[in-house]
Amino acid sequence: MEQLSWGRHYVMVEPTHFRVEYVINPFMDPSDQPDPALAMAQWRALVATIERLGGTVSVLPQRADAPDMVYAMNLGLGLVAEDGAPQVVMSHMRYPQRRMETRSAQPWFAEQGFATSYVGADGVGAHLEAGDAFAFGDALVVGYGPRTEELALKHLATELDIRVRGLRITHPGMYHLDLAFCPLDERRALVCPSALDEASAAALLALVPEPLVLTEEEALTTFCANSIVIGSTIVMPACPDRVRAQLEEWGFEVVILDLSEFHKGGGSIRCLTNPVDVQIGRDLPSVPGGEVILPPV
Numbered sequence: 228m229e230q231l232s233w234g235r236h237y238v239m240v241e242p243t244h245f246r247v248e249y250v251i252n253p254f255m256d257p258s259d260q261p262d263p264a265l266a267m268a269q270w271r272a273l274v275a276t277i278e279r280l281g282g283t284v285s286v287l288p289q290r291a292d293a294p295d296m297v298y299a300m301n302l303g304l305g306l307v308a309e310d311g312a313p314q315v316v317m318s319h320m321r322y323p324q325r326r327m328e329t330r331s332a333q334p335w336f337a338e339q340g341f342a343t344s345y346v347g348a349d350g351v352g353a354h355l356e357a358g359d360a361f362a363f364g365d366a367l368v369v370g371y372g373p374r375t376e377e378l379a380l381k382h383l384a385t386e387l388d389i390r391v392r393g394l395r396i397t398h399p400g401m402y403h404l405d406l407a408f409c410p411l412d413e414r415r416a417l418v419c420p421s422a423l424d425e426a427s428a429a430a431l432l433a434l435v436p437e438p439l440v441l442t443e444e445e446a447l448t449t450f451c452a453n454s455i456v457i458g459s460t461i462v463m464p465a466c467p468d469r470v471r472a473q474l475e476e477w478g479f480e481v482v483i484l485d486l487s488e489f490h491k492g493g494g495s496i497r498c499l500t501n502p503v504d505v506q507i508g509r510d511l512p513s514v515p516g517g518e519v520i521l522p523p524v
């Protein structure tokens with residue numbers, strides 16, 4: 228089975244100011260705060276695991292006024308252009324509580340050598356949150372609805388010259404695609420169809436040749452879709468026995484890490500790690516002019 232070529236270089240934010248300060252998803256409850264020392268230890272264990280598996284981690288500091296910035300997946304969509312130039316389309320967060328994150332992330336990415344661009348910023352233009360966008364098959368698969376807006380798909384397709392396949396997210400608890408979808412290799416992915424409307428669920432199942440279908444309960448209570456894959460190892464916050472049996476049968480090694488403190492803010496392993504090594508022309512076909520494919524209404 229062809230392993231994913233991407234997923235070896237991650238951007239992460241060190242959780243020095245992680246708190247649950249407001250409520251923008253059903254998991255957040257400001258009366259249930261993360262333990263700062265435990266959160267830091269869990270985060271460090273994740274970094275160590277990625278490095279042990281041969282991955283690289285670039286760390287960006289957390290702004291004191293941005294408690295959710297630890298969920299680095301949402302800072303922007305990193306891609307390597309066909310000529311090898313790294314770029315990142317900055318997120319334009321749905322909620323104003325997270326918009327200041329971009330003000331630190333953009334200069335940081337620029338300093339690291341990424342060309343940066345926007346589809347919207349400071350409340351003007353399309354909302355895009357990168358936890359909704361993953362390369363799979365012949366396209367960038369983008370969930371829209373709770374966070375990313377449909378208009379952003381058009382911008383991504385035309386500005387990056389790629390095919391974008393949109394999926395309508397309807398489940399309030401799976402407000403980012405990465406809570407319901409995790410590419411495993413070139414043919415396989417974890418998929419939780421109950422995050423999506425009927426047409427989008429059918430479109431995603433048609434796109435993934437060998438889906439490992441998760442129940443709504445598995446995805447919501449264990450965050451198991453919010454995992455990352457490095458070669459043939461999958462790093463997960465939890466793994467139901469049934470899911471583990473299938474993953475192992477397919478030849479994956481399952482590594483479980485406790486990220487409990489970060490679940491209090493509504494995110495887990497994928498949300499904390501932003502892969503910036505997806506290459507256009509290798510992991511995503513280049514489609515001059517771009518193309519957007521939406522599920523039937």
Ligand code: ARG
Pocket residue numbers: 251252255295298300301325358403405406492493494495497498499
């Ligand atoms: N509290 C954050 C928010 O609601 C959690 C982000 C989770 N990230 C993710 N990629 N799913 O925005």
